[in-house]
Structures are given as C-alpha cells and as structure tokens.
Amino acid sequence: MAEKVLMKGNEALAEAAIMAGCKHYVGYPITPQTEIAAYMSKRMPKIDGLFLQAESEIAAINMVIGVSSSGHRAMTSSSSPGISLKSEGISYLAGCELPALIVNVQRGGPGLGGIQPSQSDYFQATKGGGHGDYKLIVLAPASVQEMVDLTFKGFDLADKYRMQTMILTDGTIGQMMEPVSLEKGILNEYDKSWATNGTRGKRERNIINSLSLDAQELEQWNINRFEKYKVIEENEVMYEEFMMDDAEICIVAFGISSRVSKNAIMEARKQGIKVGMIRPITLWPFPKKALLKAADKVKAFISVELSMGQMIEDVELAIKCKKPVLLCNRTGGVIMTPDEVLEKIKEADKIGGND
Amino acid sequence: MDYKILIAGFGGQGILFSGKVIANTGLMLEKEVSWLPSYGPEMRGGTANCSINVSDNQIGSPIVSAPNVLVAMNLPSLEKYENDVDKDGFIVYDSSLIAKEVARTDVNASKIPATKLASDNGLEGLANMVILGKVLKETKMFTLEQIIKSIEKVVPAKKQELLGKNVKAIEIGYNY
Numbered sequence: 001m002a003e004k005v006l007m008k009g010n011e012a013l014a015e016a017a018i019m020a021g022c023k024h025y026v027g028y029p030i031t032p033q034t035e036i037a038a039y040m041s042k043r044m045p046k047i048d049g050l051f052l053q054a055e056s057e058i059a060a061i062n063m064v065i066g067v068s069s070s071g072h073r074a075m076t077s078s079s080s081p082g083i084s085l086k087s088e089g090i091s092y093l094a095g096c097e098l099p100a101l102i103v104n105v106q107r108g109g110p111g112l113g114g115i116q117p118s119q120s121d122y123f124q125a126t127k128g129g130g131h132g133d134y135k136l137i138v139l140a141p142a143s144v145q146e147m148v149d150l151t152f153k154g155f156d157l158a159d160k161y162r163m164q165t166m167i168l169t170d171g172t173i174g175q176m177m178e179p180v181s182l183e184k185g186i187l188n189e190y191d192k193s194w195a196t197n198g199t200r201g202k203r204e205r206n207i208i209n210s211l212s213l214d215a216q217e218l219e220q221w222n223i224n225r226f227e228k229y230k231v232i233e234e235n236e237v238m239y240e241e242f243m244m245d246d247a248e249i250c251i252v253a254f255g256i257s258s259r260v261s262k263n264a265i266m267e268a269r270k271q272g273i274k275v276g277m278i279r280p281i282t283l284w285p286f287p288k289k290a291l292l293k294a295a296d297k298v299k300a301f302i303s304v305e306l307s308m309g310q311m312i313e314d315v316e317l318a319i320k321c322k323k324p325v326l327l328c329n330r331t332g333g334v335i336m337t338p339d340e341v342l343e344k345i346k347e348a349d350k351i352g353g354n355d
Numbered sequence: 356m357d358y359k360i361l362i363a364g365f366g367g368q369g370i371l372f373s374g375k376v377i378a379n380t381g382l383m384l385e386k387e388v389s390w391l392p393s394y395g396p397e398m399r400g401g402t403a404n405c406s407i408n409v410s411d412n413q414i415g416s417p418i419v420s421a422p423n424v425l426v427a428m429n430l431p432s433l434e435k436y437e438n439d440v441d442k443d444g445f446i447v448y449d450s451s452l453i454a455k456e457v458a459r460t461d462v463n464a465s466k467i468p469a470t471k472l473a474s475d476n477g478l479e480g481l482a483n484m485v486i487l488g489k490v491l492k493e494t495k496m497f498t499l500e501q502i503i504k505s506i507e508k509v510v511p512a513k514k515q516e517l518l519g520k521n522v523k524a525i526e527i528g529y530n531y
Contacts, residue, residue: 006375006382006390032394115394176417177375177390179382262415337420 004179009147009169010035012180013077013103014043016151019184022073022101023049026063028056028082031115032171033105036077057082061089061102068098069208071195073155077103079171080121081112083129090164091130095210097225099158101151102136103167105174108333116333117171117256120307125168126284126314133222135229137165137236138283140254144178150281152185157236159190161228168283170306172256172335238281239290243269247276249348250294252315253304254280256335261304264341273349283311288318295319300348304328304341324351356386356411358496359419361436363404364428364449369483372509373426374405376487380497380505381409389417402431409496424494426486428469430455447490449482465493467531473524481524488528499529 007015014036017025025040037053044051050067054060060076067074078086083104093100106121108114125138137157139150147169154165196206212218243265244250253261258279268275278294280287291301300323303312309327316325328344330336360377362370371392381388391406406419423444427433430453433446440446442461450466457464467489469482478485491497497505503522510518 004382006378006388171394172391172417175392175394177378178414178417179388256416259414260416260418262413266415335418337418338416339420 002181002183004181006177007144007180008035008175008177009141009144010105010174011039012144012182013147013151013167013174014039015182016148016185017075017101017155018043018047018049019182020073020152020155021187022075022155023047024067024072024074025050025076026052026054026060026067026074027076028054028060028078030079030082032107032117032174033077033079033103035174036103036105057085058089061086061093064100064102065089065093065096065098068093068100069096069195070197071192073099073101073159075101075103077105079105079107080109080118083121083124087124087130090136091128091132091134092210093164094130094134094136094225095132096208097162098164098208099155099162100164101154101158101167102164104169106168106170108331114333115171117335118306118331118333119170119255119257120310120331121168122283122305122307122310125166126286134225135284137161137163137232137285139165139167140281140283141167141169141173142255142258142279144173144176144180146281147173148180148182149185152187156186156188157232159192160188161232162194163228163232168255170256233285236282237285237287237289239287240279240281241290242277242279244276244278244294246274247294248298249273249275249300249302249345250291250298251275251277251302251304251341251345252280252291252311253277254283254311257304257306260336260338261341263338264345267338267342268345273345275345286314286318291315291318292320295322299323299352301325302328302341302344302348304336304344306335307331356409356496358407358409358424358494359422359441360407360409360424360426361404361419361422361439362407362426362428363402363432363436366403368403368428369480370403370428371405373483373487374407376502376506376509377407377409377496379509380502383505383508384497384501386410387412387414389414391417402429404432424490424496426490427453428482428486429453433457445490445494447486447493449486463493465489467528469528472527472531476523476527478520478524478527481520484521484524485528485531488525489531490528491525492529492531499525
C-alpha cells in the first residue's frame with residue numbers, strides 16, 4: 001500500500017484523475033473547488049497533459065465534448081453555479097454518449113448562493129439537470145480516500161458504459177485534509193473504436209452526434225440508452241451499511257452528512273437507541289433494494305441532508321412509503337451538528353415504538 | 356487518544372499551519388486524523404479557524420463543534436467558542452492579545468503571551484508555534500520530539516531556514 005499522506009480532498013481527487021490516465025482537464029475557477037484547477041495547472045504540464053482554463057464554464061464543458069470525442073479521458077470540475085452553466089453541455093454529452101467525469105464541489109444555492117458546503121444539487125445531479133431523457137452516474141465520496149477511489153471508479157464507469165459520471169461532493173470534503181493512500185485503482189482498457197480520432201484512410205468515418213430530426217430514430221436512441229441505464233441500475237449500486245444489523249432506525253445520508261451522522265449514531269447507541277445508517281455511495285443508481293429490505297426491519301428512516309429535503313423523496317420512493325421518513329436538514333451552507341441529528345433520532349425512536 | 360481541537364484567531368496568524376503540524380504528527384504516529392479549515396472570505400483578514408481531530412478511532416465528523424482543546428488567538432475567538440468546550444477540556448489562549456480571564460471553572464484554562472514572546476525572541480509571526488508548545492505542555496498530546504520531527508516534514512524544502520525558528524518557537528512555548 002502506498003504511504004499515507006495528508007492531502008486536501010480536492011487535490012487528492014485531481015492527483016487521482018492524473019493517475020487514472022486523464023491528460024486533459026478543462027475548467028474554470030470557483031470556490032470551493034478551485035484547488036482542483038490549481039493542482040491541474042501545476043501537474044498537467046509536467047506529464048505532457050493539457051490544463052486549460054477556459055473563458056467560461058460553458059466553453060469548458062464543450063471542450064470536454066471535444067476531448068472525449070477523440071477517445072481521451074476528459075474531465076472538468078466546478079461548483080454549483082458553474083455546474084448549472086455546464087448543464088447544456090452535459091446534456092449534449094449524454095445525447096452523444098460520450099464518457100466524461102464531471103466534479104461538483106457543491107456550495108449553497110440557488111443563484112450565486114454562498115461558498116459554504118451544501119448538498120442542494122442532489123436533484124440536479126440525479127434527475128438530469130440538463131434537458132432531455134438522461135441520467136448521470138452520481139458518486140458521493142465521504143472521505144478524502146473516497147475522493148481518490150471514486151475518481152478511478154468514475155472514469156472506469158464512464159468508459160465502460162459510454163456514460164457521464166458526476167462526483168457529487170461538497171466544500172467540506174473538498175477542503176479538508178485526511179490521510180490518503182494514493183493507490184492506483186481500476187485501470188481497465190475499453191474499446192473506443194467509436195472515437196473521431198482520424199480514419200487514416202483505413203476505416204469508415206465515425207460520427208458523434210446528438211441531433212436527429214427523425215422522431216422514431218430519436219425515440220429509439222433514448223430507448224437504447226435507457227436499456228443501458230437498466231444494466232447500470234442492476235450492477236453498479238454502491239452503498240455502505242453502518243451498524244444496521246440490529247438497527248430499529250435507519251439514517252440515510254451521504255458525503256459530509258454521513259460523517260456527522262456517524263457521530264450522532266455512536267452517541268445514540270451509548271444511550272441505548274438502536275440506530276444505523278445506509279450511506280449511498282452511488283446516488284444514481286440509488287440503493288433502492290437495500291433500503292426496501294431495511295424497511296421490513298426498521299420502524300423509521302431519517303434522511304440527513306444539506307438541502308431543504310431532496311434525497312428524502314428517493315428514500316420514500318425506494319421504501320414505497322412503508323415506514324415514516326423524517327428529515328434532518330440544514331441548508332444554505334450551514335451544516336447540522338451531531339446533536340441536531342441525535343435529537344431527530346430520539347424523535348424517530350418515539351415512532352410506533354413497542355407500546 | 357481522542358482530541359477534538361479547534362484553533363481560532365485572525366487570518367494570517369498561521370492558524371491553518373499549526374493545525375497542519377498537529378494533523379501531521381498524528382499521521383506520523385498512525386492515528387486517525389482530519390484537518391478542516393475555514394475557507395473563503397473569512398481567511399482574508401477576518402477570523403480564521405481550523406478543526407483538527409486526532410484519534411485512536413475512526414473519525415466521524417471532521418467538524419469540531421465541541422472541542423476538548425480550544426486554542427484562541429484573539430478575543431472574538433475566545434468569546435465565541437469558550438462555552439462550546441467540553442467539560443474538563445483545555446483552553447489555551449494568547450494573553451498578549453486577550454486581556455481577559457476564562458470565566459468557566461470546569462475547564463483547564465491556561466494563558467501565554469505568545470505574540471509578545473515571539474517578538475521578544477525575534478520570531479515575529481511565530482506566535483502560532485509558541486502557543487502550540489504550550490498546548491503540548493498542557494495536554495501532553497504529543498512529546499516535543501514527536502512534534503519537531505513532524506515539523507521537519509511539514510516545512511517545505513525551500514524554506515528549511517524556517518525550520519530552526521519554528522522549533523525554537525515551540526520550545527519557548529513548551530518551557531514557558
């Protein structure tokens with residue numbers, strides 16, 4: 001195992017991307033993700049790669065379309081308002097079925113919002129964001145180590161399915177330092193014979209395109225893509241179960257909220273309350289089966305999230321509203337304290353009960 | 356070992372760096388550690404703070420909301436965080452900048468004129484390291500040797516001439 005070093009989440013993610021063979025990064029600075037761009041600007045020239053600060057987020061995502069079309073691993077990163085700007089390009093990537101890694105280090109919104117951590121882009125990330133019928137694979141790291149591991153995973157899934165992967169993280173995970181082992185992760189080679197990288201007169205030209213004026217054809221493209229999404233939903237769900245064996249209450253939380261929840265769970269356990277957590281690592285595909293299974297066992301769920309309540313809708317859908325789902329949330333850049341989560345656990349503990 | 360440390364003061368006092376030294380020493384000793392800075396406008400001349408966890412156990416939240424070690428390097432920080440400190444926790448503050456006593460009686464409070472000691476010894480700007488020395492002495496979090504070894508790693512190669520000064524500053528705080 002590589003020696004552990006202290007690194008910021010943003011920097012660890014950037015280094016992992018380079019280790020995963022990404023030699024093209026195009027971005028535009030915005031707090032709290034600027035360290036990714038800064039790190040790339042230092043490192044890329046040294047490995048003969050490309051760092052390009054585009055004139056805007058919109059330009060950056062369109063350059064990603066270009067890089068990806070030529071068969072190279074392409075990446076961009078931003079924070080919430082910048083991701084909104086990129087959404088048009090993301091929809092084009094989806095329509096063209098081009099692999100790409102998009103990183104969103106979320107901050108409070110809507111609008112220009114603030115610069116403190118948030119998870120209020122959950123809907124945007126998991127339900128599309130741009131126009132048209134499409135999904136992104138959405139990965140939610142909860143530690144600096146996962147910033148590394150999920151970057152490898154993200155590129156791999158993107159290439160494997162010709163999909164767009166989004167790493168949905170937040171200002172806290174991006175800015176904090178933790179010991180991290182910069183291990184090489186999955187480095188599979190995938191067929192990219194679809195790439196528009198020059199025929200050299202030896203093959204038919206490839207066309208990458210999201211436009212079809214033939215409605216039947218466009219419908220078929222969407223149906224085909226959703227067949228692929230079905231395979232991903234079947235095979236690529238990732239989640240962590242924490243103290244769920246005897247749990248009567250199930251917290252659902254990702255990223256920084258799951259870290260705060262862990263403190264609350266430990267404290268509640270000390271007080272004799274049986275609470276555990278299912279932490280989605282993939283937000284899409286969402287761990288529906290694991291939650292539905294838990295619904296037969298626990299008396300209540302708590303969705304802990306930094307938004308006005310977005311993931312809670314997916315929790316309710318996943319468990320088919322079999323059990324009550326409480327919401328423990330802060331937003332606008334404020335992070336809930338472990339005590340606030342603990343209070344919500346106590347409230348959930350009163351539900352149904354043993355009376 | 357389960358330290359939840361909050362260092363707070365003005366931007367520019369080296370708050371984040373002293374936190375980094377602590378986190379690095381923890382890493383060197385194979386503890387679980389996390390380091391989280393305040394970021395954004397706060398850093399630019401306003402208040403700055405830094406949450407550090409050093410523990411034998413896996414760390415949940417990297418945010419320290421109830422510290423058992425508070426290091427206050429200006430008055431607003433002491434006033435803001437004094438009441439958040441765990442019972443029996445430690446408060447160490449710079450008495451050259453804070454002309455106030457800690458009101459709480461259920462914590463271990465100690466003061467050191469860190470900024471003055473630094474400037475008296477030609478170590479301007481190293482009050483953060485002076486106070487860190489005092490923190491070590493009070494909490495026994497690490498030994499002096501351990502922290503010096505860690506500083507050797509944290510100080511960048513280009514700035515090795517600062518190494519001696521940092522070590523001297525810590526020793527002054529430790530022996531105060």
